[in-house]
Amino acid sequence: MSKSDAILKKQLDNTIGSPGNLKRRRFISGSNQDQHLWKDGGLTFGINGVSYGSCDFAWYTEDSWVDPFDNQTYSEKPQLVVEATDALNTRSFGDAQVQRIHHGLGSFRCNVDTVYWLRSVDDSERLQEYVPGTAYFLTDFYQKQGLTSSYLVTTNLEDIRELVELLGNGGNQSEKYKKKKKEILQKMHDYFFNFLQKEYDGNWIRYLAGEQIFKTFENKWVKIMPGVRKQNWLDSSKRGGHIFVSKTIASKYLLIGSNLFDPTKNTLNILWPLMPRADYDEINISKPNDKEWRLLTKVENANTRIVTNDEIIGLSDIQKKGVNSLQNANLNRAPFKTNKNKLMREITSGLISGRITLN
């Protein structure tokens, strides 16, 4: 648990409490109980025996609930789950905002309303548009398949307070509660599409290209993830897995939201140019139970395919040397950062022109 998590939970405790017949589940500090499954008193959700990341806070009722993790009935029913982060206020740049989005995905897919709260204050960083965008498109996608839960993203504690208040007063079927959910979803929709319109004139292709998502000469959708290497998965001090899972999920649902991608027949190739297939196989053997690895490769892998360096055809000898030189380098430092960016641009343009293809 990060230092700021304790503050966020305290704000939820102090501002909202337990209205109506709702009860709270959260673990303040010095405990890893949140990593246990809901059925075991924790804050981790899963489906068909596979668990997602742990969340931070839940309101529940003492009603029976069939847990999709094992399809057994339990006596505590989660009503609203919150994953919280202070990433907008800790000068954490890059992927900090999105890296926990898969934590809330577990409860959302268990048909429990879920809020990803990125706390905002006066001089917070800007919320990256693809965070609410992804959650909006996830909600839209799964509701069309029968889920009734929503994956909500907000920067405003007041949104959560109102939701819990309405939930406590009228339950999750009350019109007021449903209306509030819709209102938040609409805000997420507008936040994303206003950005798309303002910055890209509504042009999805250009927007996706900025996210390193594009179509190859062979009509294959590709998302390039330049930093993925073996050490990101095998070195426990790195949180690479978190970022790669969340970025993959975000890429897929943005693409689905663009309507340029048909999830009933298209595949998104997740390209890891610096990872040899042998390294992929090694991780697969050495970390079969790693939560993020399992999510990426076995659970949240519908419509995605991981493509390693070995499946790239047409790299020049210089480019191959470039790949080798970057495999163990610090990609955030000169000259490797520049070299990496140059190589990724070359691979992207090669894939678009057809000079480079994917096996």
Added chain:
Amino acid sequence: MAKLIKITHDLIINILNHGLNFPVKEIDSIGKVVVMNARDALSYAIITSHGYLDETEPDSMYVLARDHFRIFNQADDFDLQEGVFSLSGLRLVTTINTEIQRKAFLKSNEKYILPIEYSGYSELKSKISELLLQIKTNGMNCNNFIICPISAQNSGLESFFEYVVSVVFNRKMFLTDTQIPFFYGVGTPDVAAYKISNLIELLQKYGFLNGGGSIIDLMSVSAFGLSDFSSDESPLDESIVFEVKTCQTSSPQIKKYTKTKIFSKAYEVIPVDKQSEKYAGLFTINSDGKIILLESSESVDFEESIQKKYFQWIEIYLKMYLLANLKTDELEKLLSEHDHEISNSGLIDFAKTISFEKLLKSIRNILL
């Protein structure tokens, strides 16, 4: 070979009793508890994150954590974090005063530290339910009990040892802090202890310290009163870093902190039977709960000029915690009296510019 010492109910009692000299009491059908006054207990509860029994809260526990009282994110930086102060305008949010307003029991009665051994969450919950019943049967107030949960795996007890270190060094006239903000990319030391002679003397002189103390003690003055302490000892500047482990027998990552050259000493804090390492001393306990302090065989590489620069930041950091003794309107008044803007940036400017002594006098005047 190094061997970890198993933490048990009895050992926790012994550490607090034999190691730190807190009295022990036997309560009918409940067993041995360690007795602390409300002020010491609040420090214990915040540093350890061990909860007060409170049936109105989830898991029947009211838990406070050191992280609730954050001020800055990093050393040598003044980037305010949500915690003691709000980021949405100048406001004191989480202070000892606001906590006591929320839960009045924090301030009153003697408190009992009760260790409970458990092997799983459900067992802990059921033991707490039984305990609550027993407390009611005994006609006692459950809010006077603080639970020290001891998992069968020895895990989760790092914060308990942070508290023990803190008290031991407070009694040696050090200022201590746990989970102190440090440098980006270096990590967060579990405990740090500072002797900053001029500041400690002033804190004692104006009643803010009874010898040494923790950051929590500095914030508790308005709630629990000023101290009356005098000493002829003139402490020399010193800074020590500690890294706590309860599930492994060494902690070489402490070298990350000593490499900064801020600290003149370093200790691994591990309940273990071993000799100290070359790179750090060892703070441990014996099976009777007595504290054992072993020095490292090699000295720590330290530079006085780096320490001095760091102490300049610590001084401002301490001022911010001293201000947590005020209420928001008192803070606003203080800022405007000193011609500072009533905003978070005005607050930081004020803390940077006012002298330590003048600040202590001002706060003391408000409190008296």
